[in-house]
Amino acid sequence: MKRTFLLVVFSGMLSVYGQQRDYAIQAIPFTSVKLTDQFWQSRIETNRTATIPASFERCENTGRVKNFVMAAEKSGKFCTTFPFDDTDIYKTIEGASYSLAVHPDKKLDKYLDSLIVIISKAQEPDGYLYTARTIDPQHPHSWSGDERWVKEHDNSHELYNSGHMFEAAAAHFFATGKRNFLNIAVKNADLLTRTFGPGKRSVAPGHEIVEMGLVKLYRITGKKDYLELAKFFIDQRGKREYKKKSGNSWENGNYWQDARPITQENEALGHAVRAMYLYSAVADVAALTGDKEYLQAIDRIWNNMVGRKLYVQGGIGAVPDGEQFGADYELPNETAYNETCAAIGNVYWNQRMFQLHGDAKYIDVLEKSLYNGLISGVGLDGKSFFYTNAMQVKNTFHYPRLEAERSGWFECSCCPTNVARLIPSVPGYVYAQSEDGVYVNLFINGSANLVVNKKPVQLIQQNNYPWEGGLLFTVKPKSTADFKLRIRIPGWARNEAVPSDLYSFQGSQLASVVLKVNGEVTSYSLEKGYAVINRKWKDNDKVEVSLPMEVRMVKASEKVKDDQGKVAIQRGPLIYCAEWKDNDGRTSNIILPEETVFKPVFQKDLLNGVTVLKGEALGVNVSADGKSIHTVNKPVTVIPYYAWANRGKGEMTVWFPARVKEVDLLTK
């Protein structure tokens, strides 16, 4: 299994240096990276043992699998809520495939094959695969339309289902070398190329992802039609008539990123998950075609998003109604939506932006999302999930569409299965490679087997990240090798809270980053956020990097109305929050002067082991009779944001008032 995979990877790598245009920088695939990391390995293991089995179980119990069985038999009645419920199976297969690749499991392998048989039987002879219609074509699901594709822009999600299937089939093929799922995907993709394109049917897919999926199939099969269709779909956007002046994003087309062609877009707009998948596909197609207008567009959009629409914990999509981006600087805390899927999409997109530009700022954003607002989407048990990720929970929290507690599953259960596929793919984000060397993007213990200038090189990382800033890299080339090792020096270690002026650190500068090569302090050039070490590497060369881990107070731009006069707390890549459990049951009564001193304390038995921060701040107490209110010194303990809501329901605060101007008296 492994051998087949490596051949595929190598052939993929070859294309980088061949005539075929692609990303100048390629990620080292997750299968070449072996983790020994406490922080991530435990999450991947929980994903394998809890999340994936729970997802499959829920796909079975809720009727998602049954829909495929009924489609094969062409009888019955679509028995779940949404036509895109098919994708929960695809996404869990995708996650399971990643898992299989690094953790062989015959039983799981067989189970996937059995699901793939069920899927293949649900596919119509011409390749169409969409159970909501196939079960009873005369009476398809109400969202699906009377004929194929006619409601694709609106609600049907036919191409969305295809896209997730392509992603899953590609992962399954990479992981297992088997073509059983891939063949289904190719058959469906061939139907799409026969159906859509110039002179054929046109549509701007209602929920993007088919574009990314087609690119993946193109990379595997080399069929140019797939790439061209991905580009065709992207180029269909902005062609519908909308009410341009409407402020309603469904009326003006922004909801679907359809108000104007992508090449004329300047802002991150509309449904955040849709947006992330579109921008990722635009990056893919730009890399593969060299389209400069595409590149400029996503550069502009990224600047808008990171400059004006990114939560401090890396979340995006502030607005519940439509799961959308808000206006510039619209980042409310009490009503933050922050869909877990959008955080995952944000990782996809930033990885691609990095591969296009080789700049660490994209990984800074990726890391912020990954370590904070993304993994907050799954509980430490691996089987409870946030669809939305709150920024503030008060005792008065009461927002019907927002969550203060995780759930096991959702009627629209995109997020749990998206988590199931993202977590095991994390090793694939650690390293990357360009013609002249290696990039270290994430600080995760383990070893990676690379081929640099045709020479095998092993790279070993040892650290206690994200809790400590000391990083040790051991380079083990098979023979002396000349290449650049680029180690990301995170923005937060260089006094930059984000690669924009949206957030900034308060107070004195951090200690400097110190870099040693084989024990000696070495100066280094910082290029695009990377410490570049260019040398002839020999076996067991050691690089040490020490990142400063002071606790920092973060302030938001004054333009963010909801964070005015407030501070957030960061240490290393982690954003912290106060949760009720550690703070006498209350966090909304905390006043946190900027000068508050926090002391980090690692607590191995708390929340699977976390460094908490302890400080002395101020609290506001209301007397039992409700007639006396006064400020008291209040010891405050904050925990990593990602770890909140694992100990029951209660108050949680990310942004603390640093000083108070008024109080609102609450009687309820």
Next chain:
Amino acid sequence: MKRTFLLVVFSGMLSVYGQQRDYAIQAIPFTSVKLTDQFWQSRIETNRTATIPASFERCENTGRVKNFVMAAEKSGKFCTTFPFDDTDIYKTIEGASYSLAVHPDKKLDKYLDSLIVIISKAQEPDGYLYTARTIDPQHPHSWSGDERWVKEHDNSHELYNSGHMFEAAAAHFFATGKRNFLNIAVKNADLLTRTFGPGKRSVAPGHEIVEMGLVKLYRITGKKDYLELAKFFIDQRGKREYKKKSGNSWENGNYWQDARPITQENEALGHAVRAMYLYSAVADVAALTGDKEYLQAIDRIWNNMVGRKLYVQGGIGAVPDGEQFGADYELPNETAYNETCAAIGNVYWNQRMFQLHGDAKYIDVLEKSLYNGLISGVGLDGKSFFYTNAMQVKNTFHYPRLEAERSGWFECSCCPTNVARLIPSVPGYVYAQSEDGVYVNLFINGSANLVVNKKPVQLIQQNNYPWEGGLLFTVKPKSTADFKLRIRIPGWARNEAVPSDLYSFQGSQLASVVLKVNGEVTSYSLEKGYAVINRKWKDNDKVEVSLPMEVRMVKASEKVKDDQGKVAIQRGPLIYCAEWKDNDGRTSNIILPEETVFKPVFQKDLLNGVTVLKGEALGVNVSADGKSIHTVNKPVTVIPYYAWANRGKGEMTVWFPARVKEVDLLTK
């Protein structure tokens, strides 16, 4: 002029006792009531000297008069915003007519005649009068539709304009005895009876009032067609197709009281002003036809409104979007809409409900609205107005459609001109008469000339209401007269905050009402809220009533979420509020324990003379550095709600937290 008028009134009165069915109780017309009252006479004088001239001036300056001139010339372009801007002239003429009737003014009389000439010239030969179309019938105002009436249900307001014109023409005729305006109205009404009705055109008028106006014309002319058309219009409601299940009141028809026939309605729903005018017309038609289903419907609706949708200051229409009634118990303070016109409509409707039922509870609601949330709609200067009437203003108040300050005029200026016509008509709400006697509804100094059982009787009131509870009535029959004198004992004087369980008084019972006849304490029977004194009245008989004027704490039903844990303050009929000016610049920081003792102090130089209430409550102070918060004793002064916002912009509170559970820390 006076003689003509009295003849008209007498002929109107005769119909009560004749064969013609009508209200069993008739109001003593405002022209038979001569005020000497400090509280109201000053308002009517301000209305005469400031409000009416300012309204006319604004009608001239904004182009409202010009629209009529252009319509007469059939040239130009409708030059204001709304087709119903015509009605501002009608309504101001109505107010001016009331004023003329009691305060002869040749100049004003001549000015009205000159306006009536302009209006008459704008009327089309067949009676149609609607400047937005007549100016340029080929290019009417965009709201008006390509042909007459086709957009009546939506936006055109053609019948709304007619309705206000009828009301104004009727008032002008009553006040002056002249037929110049009445003739225009009759000509227009005749067009309506030719156009609408069974077998002719049907419509549920888009904004009700034509129904009330037609009834007024029917009373004057005796033309049954007008009454029948009023009923026809009422019965057209509930015939359109709407999306019944939609929660949007435009989609389900509730906005226009059009979701179902009035006879099937149980709730006060939709646009509050429209609703009041409809229910008033239903009462009129029920009185004139004896329709029991109509009666039962408005009884049900009244119970719903007074039981669940009435603000403590008598305002109605809680929801800004659509100026509508909210759901049951939806009475938010921070975002209260409370249109001034709706309070005026509430007076119209409750007067009619009283005339139907002879129950004081309707006057209790009328008084609550009149003395609080209605006259708050006009500043003490008589030329600044609230369109919306806030229930709470904090420093953070920022609601684009709501107001913390009065304005001189509005683009949609219905409220100022509605005030202009309501204020001078107040004397008409003081007394009423049935076959067996006289009702005293409002406590306003002055004298009234009645005819009871064909004998002239003068009734004199002397009091210092609403500041003091002592009422003196002197009865002066021309010769000994046998009749029942019914003096309303307000619900608030009988420990009933409203005639429903929506609000209640806290704490110990009030002192009892004491009634004396010719100096001797007399027991009396309380019937439908009235102290009934049945005797042979002789000249100079005196009745004294002493109403208890303790300060009361009001609590809302627990179902009113926004008032939970809060108290409001009432003394006599007046609801009080705290305004920034009297309370160290802040009122949102006040905690008002229920046991707080308030002392009434009359301040003659404050706000044209008001009794303020002074007490010692609690305030929450935030230190200058924003790090210390504490409760202090805070002297609190509250003023009558109607008088707020006459001394600059700042905080105002009606409902005070009686005890606090939590605080919300505000950094802005």
